[in-house]
Amino acid sequence: MVAKLQTSKYDVQVDGQGCKACGYCLEVCPKNVFDQADYFNAKGYRPVRVKAAGDCIGCRRCFFACPDFAIDVNKKPAEEDCREKNI
Numbered sequence: 341m342v343a344k345l346q347t348s349k350y351d352v353q354v355d356g357q358g359c360k361a362c363g364y365c366l367e368v369c370p371k372n373v374f375d376q377a378d379y380f381n382a383k384g385y386r387p388v389r390v391k392a393a394g395d396c397i398g399c400r401r402c403f404f405a406c407p408d409f410a411i412d413v414n415k416k417p418a419e420e421d422c423r424e425k426n427i
């Protein structure tokens with residue numbers, strides 16, 4: 341029997357020009373997906389950047405915590421991984 345395992349990944353994006361570096365996303369992310377950027381945006385803030393998008397579990401805590409609506413989390417289409425199992 342062939343079992344199909346669904347794996348889903350998430351696309352995480354930060355609007356670097358809209359981010360005011362409050363750090364809320366850094367505090368609420370259970371997977372440490374974010375870190376501080378090494379540049380300043382036009383408003384003079386060091387915005388947050390995505391450092392490990394592949395670790396995102398899609399909880400969207402960052403999205404709801406961001407007071408500037410600078411974070412977007414979208415589910416990518418699921419990939420199917422077919423492996424044989426003896427059942």
